[in-house]
Amino acid sequence: MFASGFADMFLFKFWLFCAFATFLIVVFKTDIVSGLVHGTFPILVVVCLHLFFRYPFTWFLERNPDFIVKDLGCGFFRPTGMVKFRTWREETFEAPFIEFDPYISYHVQPKGPVSYKLQLRHRYSGWQTAVAEVHSTQKEELYAHWDELQRYMDVSHPLPDIPALEPYRHLDPTTAEYDGAGKRQRPSDYWATLDLEWWEQEGYPAHMEKIRNFPWDTLEDQMQYSVSNLNEATMA
Structure with a gap:
């Protein structure tokens, strides 16, 4: 939840807006120097967290999916x-x-x-x-x-013709035979190219x-x- 809150572009813009608003409040209540010293810190934190969770952290999770979600075989x-x-x-x-x-x-x-x-x-x-x-x-x-x-x-019947199962139709014997006979009446990448x-x-x-x-x-x-x-x- 925390990671997605900063990786998502929409939420990143929201947090950036909040950080910038904090900067303006500091400037308004003190002066421009104090605003630059104290008010820019939240902006830098938001930007750094966004870059971290959007790129290196995402790259790590793609290669280590069990780090957060454990497959229990269900x-x-x-x-x-x-x-x-x-x-x-x-x-x-x-x-x-x-x-x-x-x-x-x-x-x-x-x-x-x-x-x-x-x-x-x-x-x-x-x-x-x-x-x-x-x-x-x-x-x-x-x-x-x-x-x-x-x-x-x-x-005894082919797989349901839905997007999630399309990449695996050729791996199921019944479905492969069904599609091979032309009974599907759709290209093999129908959902992928829709x-x-x-x-x-x-x-x-x-x-x-x-x-x-x-x-x-x-x-x-x-x-x-x-x-x-x-x-x-x-x-x-």
């Missing part, structure tokens, strides 16, 4: 079908993806805003982990998140409109096959 693992996450006891819990049941929880924030959270609860232990959280007006996005996660964990201005103005709004209008309740729940007679037990 996540959703497509090749093995396993899910691993940290519990509130600071323990690592691991179980097959098919043993988790999804649900959407409703949250009222202390200051009033309402949000929805997609969570996975382990059917046999009760441990749960959050997948995504959205504002109350964007609940449909959680349905899309769940559909995307199911397709990601299903090795016109961002077009996406922000037209592509993204149209994408969100499709999510809001999609009949999510008509999709077949793939997780029901992980438990025998699940539908019958639910209706009983």
Whole structure:
């Protein structure tokens, strides 16, 4: 937090403005000499911290990512079908993806805003982990998140066609075969070369409109096959 506060260009300008304001206050209350002696110190500190955290510190973190954030090996693992996450006891819990049941929880924030959270609860232990959280007006996005996660964990289908996974499509056997057969119908660098201005103005709004209008309740729940007679037990 401290480092990002000085590395970010916008925040750097803010701190520089505060330091310059301090300089003017010192000059106004004393004289120009005192202002140069005492008022320039905050400016020099802000500039030096910005240069340090923006360049050498960033260079160091890029080459030593574990210095601040330690990889605990948690996540959703497509090749093995396993899910691993940290519990509130600071323990690592691991179980097959098919043993988790999804649900959407409703949250009222202390200051009033309402949000929805997609969570996975382990059917046999009760441990749960959050997948995504959205504002109350964007609940449909959680349905899309769940559909995307199911397709990601299903090795019989190609990876979801999203920007984060595009560089790794050729590494997944099912996806590589799918793309090699021309079924993707997109260039291999589609997301990497996408016109961002077009996406922000037209592509993204149209994408969100499709999510809001999609009949999510008509999709077949793939997780029901992980438990025998699940539908019958639910209706009983």
